[in-house]
Amino acid sequence: MCGIWAVFGAVDGVNLTCIKCFATITHRGPDAWRVEQDAREPGALLGFRRLAIVDGLHGMQPMRLHRYPRTTLICNGEIFNWKLLQNQYDFPYETNCDVEAVIHSYHNFGIAETVRKLDAECVFCLVDGEQKKIYIARDPYGVRPLFRLYDEENGFLGVCSEAKGLIGLKQNASEKATLEPFPPGHFQIWSMLSDGKVKLDHTEQYFKPGMSLAFKPYVPETDLLKMNVYEKTAHLLEAACRKRLMSDRRVGCFLSGGLDSSLVTALVVRLAKEHKLPYNIQTFAIGMGDSPDLVAARIVAEHLGTEHHEVQFDENDVREALDKVIYHLETFDITTIRASIPMYLLSKYIKEKTDTTVVFSGEGADEVAQGYIYFRDAPSAEAGHEESLRLLSDIYLYDGLRADRTTSAFSLELRVPFLDIEFTHHYLGTDSKLRQPQDGVEKHLLRSSLAKSGLLPDSILWRHKEAFSDGVASVKKSLFTTIAEIIEDRYKDEPTKYKGVQPTTVESKYYRHVFEKSFPGQDNFTPYYWMPKWVQVSDPSARFIKHYAAK
Known part of the structure; x- marks a missing residue:
């Protein structure tokens, strides 16, 4: 996890506004930073905030090679x-x-082939000074964030890992300038003109959920041909964790005690022993009071023998963090904000109290493996499959966004094996009926694939679905009830008309109110409120769905 920032067409070169904007993403790379301006391209500035994970200072950017100066x-x-x-x-x-x-x-195959050959979770901006071209690309599921500011009238382009690094520049742009998330699975080609301005030449989608792989697989196909669907699922999930152990910094795991984080943790622990890492894997759980997640996570940690950390938080912590979370998230979505608060607080603890820098998490499993409770109400197997594809297409706006911003706020690097391209390609290609909930159990295929592995106790492997923002709360009082009481103390409800999706509850109005302070008029960051499908509920919490089984 690092931070990238660049502007093109800035005819005045470096100015105070640019420096202030670049400084807003310091949290993404506290180890080193650099801003470069090529004398031959005075309107182009490239900046980098480094969190050193691999190869020390040799990995510093902007990167140039002797072969391609x-x-x-x-x-x-x-x-x-x-x-x-x-x-x-x-x-x-x-x-x-x-x-x-x-x-x-790029120099061997061109940009179109390059993005298709990468097995990666990355965003990049590549400038070819000889060809006067700029290339921008984002990974298939948008695991790494990227925003684009384009002022066509003035021939200006800005790119940044987070919108906060561009919003100050937008205020100085023309009225038609657009600031928006760069779409996952896309690349763009831009030309640098003789007058210092830029123009967009080409946009192309090179990947969408369900597409075939274009790169040479990490796991040889000959090995997979010998396996049945369950063996292949388990093998590819382990491979997804294995390739993500690439790090020179200490690795740890978020552990809620739910299926997804527990499976990832168990695999990481096993692989860490195989790789003979010189430390014990640290695991991190968070909850309020008698939180069911804390209890379950404790069971998993004891079973795996990890160096386990439990973090208790209360209403005062929520009160202090709430507005900061909205600023870091750059969204006003209700579900995303609720679920981000405990993850933000846990990341803060990891940064301040431990030496773990790379953190594994279970994000993506619910989207890939139909883990949300409402999938029980899917009218058909095909409808469930289509909903998985929709969720994965938009995950960068919701759960993926939450996972990145809450960790990057404290200079941690997130790893998400369930969004591995090889794994998702396999899983989404299995019989859609196998991926449906079976006998009231979500992710039945995933659970069955690991049932004989001995990785987890059965009580965890077959634990009922618990929404994160609900599981971390006290059994007696939900997190959203706590949030509602805090908002009631600090916000007076007034009728306000916003662009885009309209807030209808006091809670959603407050989130939008805070969001607009930092990102005025950017309703496009949240195109809709995340809500369960096929069920009639007024609140996105899983507690309001009839199938909810948590106690």
């Missing part, structure tokens, strides 16, 4: 098949940094 790269994320690409195409690497593969691939 007029090519400049800024990239945030991981490229898991960088060594496979080196071996396959004999790339002459100059560093031990995975992102170098982007430059070699």
Whole structure:
């Protein structure tokens, strides 16, 4: 996890507004930073905030190679098949940094083939000074964030890991300038013009959920042909965790005690022993009072023998964090904000109290494996499949956004194996009927695939679905009730008309009110409120769905 920032067409070059905007993403890269301006392209500035995970200072960016001195790269994320690409195409690497593969691939195959050859969770901006071209790309599920500011009238382009790094520039742009999330699975080609301005040449979607793989797989197909669907599911999930152990910093795991985080933790612990990591895996759980998540996580940690940390939080912590969470998230979605508060507080604890920097998490499992309770109401297996694809297409606006921003706020790097391209390609390609809830149990295929592994106690492997913002709360009092009481104390409900989706409850009005302070008029950041499908509820909490089984 790092922070990238660049502007093109800034005819005045470096100015105070640019520096202030770049400074807003310091949290994404506290280890080092650099801003560069090429004398031959005075309107182009590229900035990088580094969180050192692999290859120390050799991995510093903006990156240039001796072989390609007029090519400049800024990239945030991981490229898991960088060594496979080196071996396959004999790339002459100059560093031990995975992102170098982007430059070699571009010069050997062009941008369209490059994005399709990467097994990666990354965003990048590559500038070819000889061709006067700018290339921008984002990973298939949008695991790594990216925003784009385009002022066509003035020929200005800005890109940044977070919107807060561009919102100050938008205020100085023309009225028609647009600030928006860069879409996952897309790349764009821009031209740098002789007058210092830029123009968009081409936009292309190279991936969408359910598409076939274009890169050489991490797991050889010959190995998978010998396996049945359950064995293949287990094998590919383990492979997804294995490739994400790439790190020179200490690795830990979020552990809620639910199926997803518990499976990931169990696999990471096993792989850490195999790789002989020189430390015990740290696990982190959070809850209020008698939270069911704390109890379940304790069981898993004891079973796996991890160095376990429990964090208790209360209403005062929620009160202090709420507005900060909305600022970091850059959204006003109700579900996302609720679920982000405990994750934000837990990330804060990890940063301040431990030496873990890379954190594994179970995000993506509910979208891929039909884990939400409302999937029981899907009218058909095909409808369930289509809903999985929809959720995965939009995960960068909701759960994916939550996972990235709450961790990056405290300079942690998140790893999400359930959004691995090989794993999701396999899982979404299985019989849609197998992926439906079976006998009232969500993610039955996933659970069954690991049932004989011995990774987890049956009480955890078959634990009922618990929404995160509900599971961390006290049994006696939900988190959203606590939030409602805090908002009642600090906010007077007044009729206000906003652009885009309209808030209808006091809670949603407060979130929008706080959001607008930092991101005025950016209703496009949240195109709709996340809500369960096929059920009639007035609140997104799982507690209001008839199938909810938590006590």
